[in-house]
């Protein structure tokens with residue numbers, strides 16, 4: 517099916533994009549177009565105007581400064597997967613980017629488009645929640661000169677396909693702390709065989725003193741409308757030696773934090789997804805600690 521008719525405008529800067537977004541009626545931003553265009557072809561989205569932000573250079577790029585990794589919203593998954601800066605700063609994000617979709621999706625899809633779309637099956641919302649990322653947003657109230665606001669990941673994702681972005685706003689970059697040498701991280705997913713989207717995905721960052729876990733962060737996604745942190749699993753990992761028995765006991769605790777709003781569909785029932793959360797989390801911790809290779 518073809519999309520309904522729309523106006524096409526190309527923005528050359530963030531301020532031009534904000535101005536266009538707020539002056540055109542029924543306008544939508546387009547980054548890589550990999551989520552927006554399929555929705556338009558299915559006529560689930562019918563924007564009057566498309567504002568192509570793909571050529572805005574100030575929204576691209578990867579840098580590390582003062583132990584903060586900063587990624588421009590228009591940076592593609594392929595650029596993240598090829599970046600040594602990301603590999604060194606956040607191994608979990610680097611590996612996750614490589615596991616997104618296929619080469620076409622990774623070459624066009626952007627980190628900003630991925631999180632702004634907030635598909636529960638996307639990998640990046642879960643991994644950026646895990647990494648305690650912060651999202652920089654411009655265009656408050658539709659006014660360019662109001663500067664930017666910063667929203668933490670656990671407030672940015674508000675539900676399935678829903679974020680803290682207000683009408684007229686644009687996400688310009690994402691920042692997260694660089695992982696230190698004694699922090700190990702991993703994301704494991706049960707991937708949909710056709711698309712690689714996460715049926716269930718689970719991520720972990722553990723801080724280690726020898727083999728003892730001194731701090732832990734856990735996030736799961738794919739099965740809940742927005743990424744879910746698991747304080748129960750985190751607390752059960754901390755203070756423990758990370759051997760197979762302790763990991764299995766701690767990761768089973770994730771179930772208690774999932775709530776009752778679990779996604780089920782023709783591919784996997786809610787009960788199945790629920791059962792897989794602890795298993796994917798166990799995989800993630802086993803890989804993070806190197807136990808998976810023994």
Ligand SMILES: Cc1cc2nc3c(=O)[nH]c(=O)nc-3n(C[C@H](O)[C@H](O)[C@H](O)COP(=O)(O)OP(=O)(O)OC[C@H]3O[C@@H](n4cnc5c(N)ncnc54)[C@H](O)[C@@H]3O)c2cc1C
Nearest residue numbers: 547548549550551552617625626629630638639687712713
């Ligand atoms: C076949 C296929 C397989 C995929 N597999 C995976 C997978 O395994 N894992 C995964 O995580 N993802 C997957 N994806 C999603 C993909 O990773 C893209 O990131 C995602 O489609 C959106 O990125 P985009 O740049 O194309 O955004 P677009 O489609 O251009 O935009 C998506 C939405 O975000 C808004 N938007 C875009 N950029 C901004 C911005 N900077 N500020 C505010 N709003 C913005 C747009 O207005 C639109 O509403 C897959 C997609 C396809 C088509």
